[in-house]
Amino acid sequence: MKNTFYLNTVLIIVMGVAVASCAGDDKAKLAELKKKQAELNDKIKELEQKVALTDTSSVKLKSKEVAVLELKPHSFDYYVQTQGSVEAIDNILISAKTMGVLTQVFAREGDVVTKGQTLAQIDNSVIVRSIEELKSSISLANTVYERQKNLWDQKIGTEVQFLQAKNNKESLEKRLATLNEQLDMTRIKSPISGSVDEVAVKIGQAVSPGQPAFRVVSFDRLKMKANVSEAYVSNIQKGNSVKLVFSDINKEMTARITFVGKTINALSRTFPVEVELPSQATYLRPNMSGVLKVIYTNVPDALTVPVNLVQDINGQKVVYIAEADGKKMVARKRVVTVAGVFDSQAHVTGLKAGDKVITVGYQGLNEGELVKI
Secondary structure, three states: OOHHHHHHHHHHHHHHHHHHHHHHHHHHHHHHHHHHHHHHHHHHHHHHHHHHHHHHHHHHHEEOOOOOOOOEEEEEEEEEEEEEEEOOEEEEEEOOOOOOOEEEOOOOOOOOOOOOOEEEEOOOHHHHHHHHHHHHHHHHHHHHHHHHHHHHHHOOOHHHHHHHHHHHHHHHHHHHHHHHHHHHOOOEOOOOOOEEEEEOOOOOOEEOOOOOOEEEEEEOOOEEEEEHHHHOOOOOOOEEEEEEEEEEOOOEEEEEEEOOOHEEEEEEEEEEEEEEOOOOOOOOOOOEEEEEEEEEEEEEEEOOHHHHHHHHEEEEEEEEEEEEEEEEEEEEEEEEEEEEEEOOOEEOOOOOOEEEEEEEEEOOOOEEEEEEE
């Protein structure tokens, strides 16, 4: 009885091992068959493409419709883009040259004024009276001087009397000149031609040197200021060409860098640049914002493609071109190097002028696949 039990147990164990062994073999065979199937699929696809190249009847069925762009060398700019603001080069804050009380204010905000025009008048009554009194004294001094001069010329008067009369006359004239200068200082004048942007005083107000009274802005000379990342400090120089874009008013223009700062801002890690704007840009106003594209490199004969056409395949940058193969057109894969991307255009090497880059239908293409333009 016991022998029979042991015998049955051994049989069961042997059968289980055999079944397990069979299962393991089946999995290995299945994996091997799948691998062979994948290899066969690749070979079938390759043969289909080769057959398509020689089988005229299959061209219409297998060709993929695409659109192409024929490459032509052209000028291509490398630039750094930043935001800037328009400022007036002549933006003058004007103050009085002497202390006093304003008796008249002639200018109002928005007025157009010329250089030297009086904007306001400080009380000058005391100076005016002093000038009138001095003029009377000068008139008398001139009479005495002329008399003493005539006597001296006739060798009648003394030299001392002549010199005293002369010195008195000249002293009074110098004093009059000083008073006229002081009188002129009671007028607050515009040092430039432009528009009155701000009036900070009113009649009866006491003013003094250094106290802001008016702001006058000239629109004849404008500049644009911006800050550029320190990463471009070696690229940006005075004289670099700049493209200015004012999207709010749909205007563009070109100019050149007129100033490059030498100091890096410790917080923003940027340095300032300035561009003097063309005088014909009369539509611009101070504080308008715009975009500066500062060009630091120009490639005169670059080949470029839309950046979306560059595919990343197995770690390589790839574009597809359409190329003649006999009477057929086929897709060819080209590995390229992207040197720079600006305005959605990629400057590439690895292509040549005349190549027909596929721009529509490039997704899913394979090397040698038939295409139709």
